[in-house]
Amino acid sequence: MNLNKVILVGRLTQNPEIRTTPSGQTICNFGLATNRVWIDRETNQKQEKTEFHNIVLWRRLADIASQYLKKGDLVLIEGRIETRSWQDTTGSKKYRTEIIAENIQLGPKNTNSAKLSPQKPPLREQNEKEDIPIIEENNSLPPENVPINVPITETHIKEEKEEEEEEIDVKDIPF
Numbered sequence: 001m002n003l004n005k006v007i008l009v010g011r012l013t014q015n016p017e018i019r020t021t022p023s024g025q026t027i028c029n030f031g032l033a034t035n036r037v038w039i040d041r042e043t044n045q046k047q048e049k050t051e052f053h054n055i056v057l058w059r060r061l062a063d064i065a066s067q068y069l070k071k072g073d074l075v076l077i078e079g080r081i082e083t084r085s086w087q088d089t090t091g092s093k094k095y096r097t098e099i100i101a102e103n104i105q106l107g108p109k110n111t112n113s114a115k116l117s118p119q120k121p122p123l124r125e126q127n128e129k130e131d132i133p134i135i136e137e138n139n140s141l142p143p144e145n146v147p148i149n150v151p152i153t154e155t156h157i158k159e160e161k162e163e164e165e166e167e168i169d170v171k172d173i174p175f
Contacts (some may be wrong), residue, residue: 004080006099009107010034025045030055030060030069032077032099053077054098060103074107125166135146 013031020026032053040047053099055077079101088094104151 006077006079006081008032008034008099009074010053010077012069012071012075013052015071016066016069018062018098026059027056030065032075039117054096055079055101057101057104058097063106065104075098076105076107077101078139096133129162 010032016028016030018028034051034053035048036051037046037048039045078100079098081097082100083095083097085093085095101147107119133141
């Protein structure tokens, strides 16, 4: 059995760049930075290393990323590693390793730049109330009656159509 699975949590190093292929498919690219922090055993000093990743999103995920993400935003990417190669104009062979996203989860909204006004609740209360949706490649945004942190499946979409009139009580949802 083989497995090619990547899960990254990091910040965008640039705004998403969206374009459309000649066949009409939407594609989005951006850079993602992840940090690793550890204590050096010899010097007892805190060390930090940053890795930079090339992220590629297709179709609906590309649309969502271009609409909701910007440089500096926190995001969770789940996908696979692919390395592609091509020849440049001078004839040299070039390689690029990318993460092809299959699922994304948007991080909390960046509130560092916004000043809190007296009408707004403290930042801690805002973050406790904020739900972060999980968005999968083959699905659209969550239906209103599905808990926001549960990945959407075809079953959810089918149930929503069947039970449009029936209201779901949060107490009935097993978590």
